[in-house]
Amino acid sequence: MILVTGISGALGSLVHQGLSTLDGLTVAGGSRSGDDTTTRRIDFDDPATLPAGLRDVDVLVLISAGYAEDDVVLARHGAVIDAAAAAGVRHVIYTSLAGSGDLMTIALPHRWTEKRLAAAPFDVTILRNGLYAEVPVGLAVAGAVASAESGVFAAAFGTGRISVVAREDLAEVAVRVAAETERDLTAGRRSRHADKVYELEGVTAVGGADIAEILNESLGSPVRYVPVSLEDMRDMLQGIGLEPYQITHTLSLFANLGAGLLEASKSDLHDLLPRAPRDVRELITDAVRTVGYQSASVNAAR
Ligand SMILES: NC(=O)c1ccc[n+]([C@@H]2O[C@H](COP(=O)([O-])OP(=O)(O)OC[C@H]3O[C@@H](n4cnc5c(N)ncnc54)[C@H](OP(=O)(O)O)[C@@H]3O)[C@@H](O)[C@H]2O)c1
The missing domain is CATH 3.40.50.720 (NAD(P)-binding Rossmann-like Domain)
Structure with missing residues (x-):
């Protein structure tokens, strides 16, 4: 069994x-x-x-x-x-x-x-x-909220990309x-x-500019990616309902991203799936839309 x-x-x-x-x-x-x-x-x-x-x-x-x-x-x-x-x-x-x-x-x-x-x-x-595809978007939620208000997607991706x-x-x-x-x-x-x-490992990698581009399309208004420091990211993550250990893990993820460590070069997925791995762009777009709409409704409720 x-x-x-x-x-x-x-x-x-x-x-x-x-x-x-x-x-x-x-x-x-x-x-x-x-x-x-x-x-x-x-x-x-x-x-x-x-x-x-x-x-x-x-x-x-x-x-x-x-x-x-x-x-x-x-x-x-x-x-x-x-x-x-x-x-x-x-x-x-x-x-x-x-x-x-x-x-x-x-x-x-x-x-x-x-x-x-x-x-x-x-x-x-x-x-x-x-x-998972939605992880970088979810973790950058504070940046996405800023994007709806200011046309800026601010997050500590640096120039790194993450395989999802x-x-x-x-x-x-x-x-x-x-x-x-x-x-x-x-x-x-x-x-x-x-x-x-x-x-x-995921075979698709996304960075801050990619997420800004998806935000751009989803929100229908210009959004540009602005890299921020880990210190600023820490401040942005305070007060959005994360547990203290989650802030530790999230900053560690961004530190690894900024250091360029999270883009995989090989994966066993191809050998174990009967077809090519799913295209994750749609999943990322859905996650960005959810974050974008949440931020819009938060703003509307204020
Ligand atoms: N690869 C990634 O990007 C990524 C991201 C986040 C998390 N993870 C890890 O992958 C796991 C599965 O991801 P997911 O998306 O399915 O998470 P999820 O939907 O949040 O589910 C959490 C899982 O943890 C189990 N769990 C929590 N406490 C437990 C306990 N005391 N005893 C037994 N099971 C317990 C839950 O089981 P029940 O509620 O059914 O008991 C459930 O399967 C997560 O738990 C986490 O360790 C991976």
């Missing part, structure tokens, strides 16, 4: 739905909000849910549970790895972070988890996911790897994906 954790999340739900459409597989889903009827209750913060949640699981698709301080994420991932070992899970597929993000602060819990998995008694596949990927492509790869792993195990052999680390 395959079990996907975190199926109320955007990535987990896509992976779970994708696997559930395939013939000949038994697929279960876990979530913090599961009630143990259709969805198993699996909460990494509550290790007591894990032994029953992982019962009879051969292949575990472990969706990373970020969005917390590092010590909390480490405790979460440590708990589920220990529980998977105790439950006799045979193969774990973990959604990690792409190699271009190695120097970002969010890499720490991912690399720690990869090491813990490597020392565990089951086989492992690491899916090093690239950054459609979540749907990442989910499709996870579905393929999990299904082939389960079929290999059922046929009495080790998964062809055992011990593999796949770099699922």
